[in-house]
Amino acid sequence: MQQIKFQTTSVPALGIGTWHMGEQPQQRPAELQALRYGLDHGLTVIDTAEMYGAGRSESLVGEAIQPYQREKLFLISKFYPQNATKKRMRQSLTASLQRLGTDYLDLYLLHWRGGVPLSETVAGLMELQQAGKIRHWGVSNFDQVDLLELQQLNGAPYLAANEDLYNLGERGVEFDVLPWQQQRQIPFIAYSPVAQGDVRGYLTNNATVKAIAATHQLSTHQLLLAWVLHQPGLLAIPQTSDWHHMQANIAAAEISLTPAELAALDREFPAPTRKQPLAII
Ligand SMILES: NC(=O)c1ccc[n+]([C@@H]2O[C@H](COP(=O)([O-])OP(=O)(O)OC[C@H]3O[C@@H](n4cnc5c(N)ncnc54)[C@H](OP(=O)(O)O)[C@@H]3O)[C@@H](O)[C@H]2O)c1
Numbered sequence: 001m002q003q004i005k006f007q008t009t010s011v012p013a014l015g016i017g018t019w020h021m022g023e024q025p026q027q028r029p030a031e032l033q034a035l036r037y038g039l040d041h042g043l044t045v046i047d048t049a050e051m052y053g054a055g056r057s058e059s060l061v062g063e064a065i066q067p068y069q070r071e072k073l074f075l076i077s078k079f080y081p082q083n084a085t086k087k088r089m090r091q092s093l094t095a096s097l098q099r100l101g102t103d104y105l106d107l108y109l110l111h112w113r114g115g116v117p118l119s120e121t122v123a124g125l126m127e128l129q130q131a132g133k134i135r136h137w138g139v140s141n142f143d144q145v146d147l148l149e150l151q152q153l154n155g156a157p158y159l160a161a162n163e164d165l166y167n168l169g170e171r172g173v174e175f176d177v178l179p180w181q182q183q184r185q186i187p188f189i190a191y192s193p194v195a196q197g198d199v200r201g202y203l204t205n206n207a208t209v210k211a212i213a214a215t216h217q218l219s220t221h222q223l224l225l226a227w228v229l230h231q232p233g234l235l236a237i238p239q240t241s242d243w244h245h246m247q248a249n250i251a252a253a254e255i256s257l258t259p260a261e262l263a264a265l266d267r268e269f270p271a272p273t274r275k276q277p278l279a280i281i
Contacts, residue, residue, distance in 0.1 A: 001042065001253050004187050004235045006107065006136055006160050011074045013229055014253040015045030016246075017191065017239030022060030023053040030241055035064040037243040039073075041250050047163075047189070047237040049078035049111055050096050058099035066101065074106040076189075078140060081114020086124035093133055108134040109163060112141035112280070122155040129158070136160035140189075143278040144176040163189035165279045166234075168227050168269050169203050170195070172276030182233045192281060193228040193236040194221050208268045212261050221245070222252035227265060230257055 002013040016038045021031050035046070046065070048057045058077060065073055077100070079092040097103060108128065110121055125137035138161035139150065150156055162181060164173050167190070181188045198204045204220035213223035228236045229252070236253075240246050257265075 006187055011045050012043055013235055014043060015047055015235050015237040016043055017237040018048045018057045018061060019052050019239055021241060022056035027241060031060060032064050034241050034243045034246045037246045039068055044072060045074040047076045050092055051080060051111060055099050058096055062099050062101040070102055075100060076107040077105055078109040078111040081112055084110055084114060084116040084121040086120060089124045093128060104132060105134045107136045107138060107160060109138045109140045113146055118150055119153050122153050126155045138162060141280050144180060159186060161187045161189050163191055165192050165281060166190035166228060167193050167195045168224055170279040172272050172279055175272040175275055188234045190228050190234055190236045193238050194224045206268055208264050216255055218252060219248060222248050225249055225252040226255040226257060229253055
């Protein structure tokens with residue numbers, strides 16, 4: 001599997017998303033099984049947030065990782081924009097660490113931009129980093145204009161990642177944000193890489209998607225994931241509560257699509273030719 005470098009730390013380019021997990025007690029055994037299947041088969045990155053299930057996702061992750069060596073994992077969490085002041089960020093982090101059962105995060109992200117000045121947020125993150133509470137910090141749902149603003153601030157060279165929505169049906173970031181990050185070797189974390197399961201079938205019912213998936217003996221969801229992962233410098237974090245899907249996603253991360261297959265998918269779902277509003281969910 002391809003590796004992604006967060007400054008000094010290398011991780012597999014496939015990570016684990018956890019939105020909507022930990023919310024229903026009857027789902028917990030299956031969720032733990034899915035998460036641990038991933039961890040047992042080479043995945044090390046888990047993405048969560050204080051928002052997810054009002055902390056219940058972090059608690060689930062905390063339980064899932066208990067039997068594993070902490071230093072082998074790369075834990076990402078996020079704080080709400082209203083908690084982006086120095087004081088509130090520290091309180092949020094303390095609560096997240098408690099739920100996760102750890103004393104540090106590998107990456108701490110501002111979940112999206114709010115009213116707190118970015119300079120204060122960055123200063124707060126730098127303090128947490130210097131105190132050893134977080135190893136890296138970054139942002140999420142930042143558009144090009146936000147990244148350019150961030151670049152002007154003290155501490156900007158330490159920006160470790162930006163996490164945005166990206167999948168075959170939502171390619172807007174390819175116009176600006178993604179190449180900007182790739183050129184600077186700032187990992188791009190792709191959320192919703194399988195289009196939230198593509199329940200309406202916009203992508204997975206497409207004949208070209210189906211045909212290319214069949215060629216590789218993949219499901220259409222696996223193909224969507226393999227497609228996202230063809231981008232260099234990108235970490236994809238699909239979410240699944242089903243260990244079979246976790247297994248399928250790990251297998252998809254080993255697939256390389258040919259230039260002809262990528263071109264055929266481009267014809268169906270074209271890359272942007274002009275700036276598009278940042279897709280956010
Ligand atoms: N920073 C942000 O603002 C932000 C926003 C959204 C998401 N995220 C993060 O990104 C993660 C992923 O995004 P997401 O959860 O929105 O969407 P996603 O990963 O694109 O899709 C998740 C859905 O796809 C299904 N799925 C996954 N693998 C599958 C497979 N191999 N075959 C069939 N179905 C499959 C899952 O169902 P099953 O459980 O049945 O497999 C689930 O319903 C989140 O969990 C979260 O950690 C971050």
